[in-house]
Amino acid sequence: MITTYQITLKIHRYDPALQKHWTQEYQVEAGRIMRFVDVLRKINDEQDPTLAWGSSCEHGQCGTCSMKINGKPLLSCELLVENAVDFFNTTTFEIEPLEVAPRIRDLIIDTEKAYERVDRVKPYVIDPAPADHDDVEENQISPEDLERYVDATRCINCFCCSSACISSHRTFLGPNAMLAAVVRVMDPREREKQQRLDVLYNENGVYRCHSSKACSFVCPKEIDVAHFIALAKEGL
Amino acid sequence: MKQQSRLGTIPGISYVQKTARNRGWPYVVAWLHRITGLMLVLYVFLHILTLSGLSDPVGFEQKMQWFQKLIPLFFDWFLAIPVIFHSLNGGRLILYELFGNRLDQPVLRGVMVGSGLYLLMLAVIMIMGDQSVSPFLFWVYFFLASILCGYLVTLRLKRSGATLLWKMQRVSGTFLFLMVPAHMLFMHLDPVIGRDAQLILTRLQSPFIKLVDLLLVVSVLYHGGYGVIGVCRDYLSFRGAQLALLVLITTLFFGFGLIGVKLLFLV
Numbered sequence: 001m002i003t004t005y006q007i008t009l010k011i012h013r014y015d016p017a018l019q020k021h022w023t024q025e026y027q028v029e030a031g032r033i034m035r036f037v038d039v040l041r042k043i044n045d046e047q048d049p050t051l052a053w054g055s056s057c058e059h060g061q062c063g064t065c066s067m068k069i070n071g072k073p074l075l076s077c078e079l080l081v082e083n084a085v086d087f088f089n090t091t092t093f094e095i096e097p098l099e100v101a102p103r104i105r106d107l108i109i110d111t112e113k114a115y116e117r118v119d120r121v122k123p124y125v126i127d128p129a130p131a132d133h134d135d136v137e138e139n140q141i142s143p144e145d146l147e148r149y150v151d152a153t154r155c156i157n158c159f160c161c162s163s164a165c166i167s168s169h170r171t172f173l174g175p176n177a178m179l180a181a182v183v184r185v186m187d188p189r190e191r192e193k194q195q196r197l198d199v200l201y202n203e204n205g206v207y208r209c210h211s212s213k214a215c216s217f218v219c220p221k222e223i224d225v226a227h228f229i230a231l232a233k234e235g236l
Numbered sequence: 237m238k239q240q241s242r243l244g245t246i247p248g249i250s251y252v253q254k255t256a257r258n259r260g261w262p263y264v265v266a267w268l269h270r271i272t273g274l275m276l277v278l279y280v281f282l283h284i285l286t287l288s289g290l291s292d293p294v295g296f297e298q299k300m301q302w303f304q305k306l307i308p309l310f311f312d313w314f315l316a317i318p319v320i321f322h323s324l325n326g327g328r329l330i331l332y333e334l335f336g337n338r339l340d341q342p343v344l345r346g347v348m349v350g351s352g353l354y355l356l357m358l359a360v361i362m363i364m365g366d367q368s369v370s371p372f373l374f375w376v377y378f379f380l381a382s383i384l385c386g387y388l389v390t391l392r393l394k395r396s397g398a399t400l401l402w403k404m405q406r407v408s409g410t411f412l413f414l415m416v417p418a419h420m421l422f423m424h425l426d427p428v429i430g431r432d433a434q435l436i437l438t439r440l441q442s443p444f445i446k447l448v449d450l451l452l453v454v455s456v457l458y459h460g461g462y463g464v465i466g467v468c469r470d471y472l473s474f475r476g477a478q479l480a481l482l483v484l485i486t487t488l489f490f491g492f493g494l495i496g497v498k499l500l501f502l503v
Contacts, residue, residue, distance in 0.1 A: 072258035087257075164259050166266050170473040201397050208470055211329050212266030213340070214259040230333045235395030 005030050005081055008092040009039065011051065013106045023094075024048075036076035036084070036095075037065055040107075052106040060220060063158025067107050068096040073160035075220045098163040100174070114159050117173045121181035121199045127192040139189045149186040152179050152228050154221045161215035161225050172208035173199070175215035175225045181205075182228045185236050200232050209233070265344065269325050270467055272318035277460040279315055284453075284496045291502070293433035300431035313359055316420055320354040321347070323417050326409045334392045334406065354417060358424060367425040371439060375448050378418040386411040405462040408455040415452055446500055453496035461489035 009026045026047055030039050040053050055065035058077040065076045070088045085091055097107045101114035131139050155176055162174035181196040200206055206229060215225035256264050289296040302308060324347040331337040361367055389410040393403045423430045430436075439445055465485050472478050 070258070071254065164263070166263060166270075167470045170471055171469060197397055201399065203469070206398065207402055207466065210266050210269075210466075211262070211332055212259070213262040214266075217260030217263065218258075224338075227338060230336075233333045233396060233398060234336065234392070235397060 002082075003032055005032065005085055005091055007039070007081060007085075009043070010092065010094045011107070012094075012096040013051070014103050016103075016105055024051075030081045032080070032082035034081050036069065036079045036081070036093075039081065040076065052104075052108050054108045061156060063156040063160075063220075064111075066098055066158040066160050066163075066220075068098060068163065069093050073098055073163040073218050075158060075160070078220055098159050100159045100162045100169050114162075115157070118157055118177045118180055120173060121177050121184070121196055123180035123184065125184070125187070125190050126195065127190065129189050129191050141188055145186075145188050149183055149228070151223050152183045152186075152225075154223055155179050155183075155225075156221060158220060160218045160220060164214035164218040166210050166212035166214060167208040171204050173202075173204050175209070175229060178206065178209070178229050178232065179223070179225055182232050182236065185232075197236075206232050262340065262344065265325060265347075269322060269329075272322040272325075273460070273463050273467075275315075275318045276322055277464060279318070280456050280460060281492055284492050284499075287436075288495050288499055290433055290436060290499060293437065296433045297431060300433075303431065304427070309362070312424075313355070313362055316355055316358050316417075317351070319420055320351045320417050323413050324350050327413050330389060330406060330410055330413075334389060334396075358421065361421070362424050362427075365424075365427050369422070369425055371422070372442070372444065374418075374422060375445065378414055379448050379451075382411045382414045385413060401462065405459060405466075408459040408462075411451070411455050412459060415448075416456070419452065440500065449500055450497065453493060453500070457489045457493045457496070461485055 007028050007030050009028060011024050011026065012021070013024050014021050026043050028039055028042060028047075030042070034042075035058075037053075037055050037058055040051065043051055053065070053067070053076075055077060056062040058065065060075050060078045063075065066073060067076050068074075069076065069079065069084065070090070070093055084093060095107065097103055097109050101109040101111065104110050129139055131137055133140070157176050159174070159176060161176055162169060162172075165172065165175055178200065181200050184190050185193050185196050185200070209226075209229050211226060211230065213226040215229075216223070216227070219225055252264055255267075286299070289299060303312065328340070328343045328347050331343060332340055337343060386407050389407050390403075393406060396403065428435065440449070465482060468481050468485075469478060472481060
């Protein structure tokens, strides 16, 4: 059994001070169950402390470490070296930041800019419905209601779907923003639906979706994003 | 590491395989839908311009002689590839988006198999070249079936909060789903049908055929125009550029629409 791989990383780098873009190659001896975040950290420790990349939870829950590896948007904390070699059938990996927001440095993008699009759909309860029973303060959701959209609530806004989408990032708010809108329209605790519907049926909303289903294909949380956007087209 | 197949070493095929690996086959198919859509728009423009030559029947027939040669005939058949693929894949998208079909994979395979069978059938018919059918019965059948499909989609769209223009794109697409492949098939049942100017002009005297052709022209140009605008809007973020594009495309498609309608009503 192979325990280590000699891998080559071709990392797209960017220095904002010099306004310089270049691709830098790193040779790394990586253990088979090392994740790509571990490999990047190893580069920082042993070869190049200037390489900038982002991560937070490193357990596939925050979406901070999303990047494109050999063209596929994914969470680098979830990808093991062994699985990457098997999936891409190579030991050379080209690593780029997601193109969904302006770059800050190397693999780090301006997530605030990316989040602006999600914020437009107001991903929170605006006008909560009153509690449906006198003896409880909370508004309870029936299991049947929840079942319809619970999958969509697992979205971590990693923007992998947005990066993979056939529609460009210039005008489309993005599959994750659409998902956030659909969730709030389906949520029985929310009374204010119109604001979300206005965004969904806006020029930057569902009309920019062409059902290429790449969003569902790349989603690290395995959410069928395209299904929810199709529901919005059909009429929620 | 796995051995790469020989097919995968060919640059174009390797790119498609990589794209499918990273984004899934429906993503590749979505690009094919766009490309074939643009091809069909150009084809429709060319088709309308060619038919506008009917005002000079002798000149039209002389031009049409060229299409009897083997290579143009092959291109004629080749153009059926975008026609049938775009139609069937459009049907698949309607099923997915409006009829809640989530068994998309088998339908996608059906699109590929169906396209192959249609092309085979068309090739056989083109080689035989002597089939005859009653134009009235042929078009009554396909026209009513297309109207019914369009009506079913209209019913499904009632709940949707999307704009009327978007809904019309779906309805026109559904109407064309059968009409365009049927039109292509009809024109190749007997090659003489498409080349004899007098025959075309006589057929166009029928009010029913006029209605069928009128709806075909209007639906094709609306569907194509909306599709082109939609694709361009994905990439143009400036309002001014979007507006300029809207004016340009609307004028272009409206112009070709006028040529088509004029042709139908001047004969």
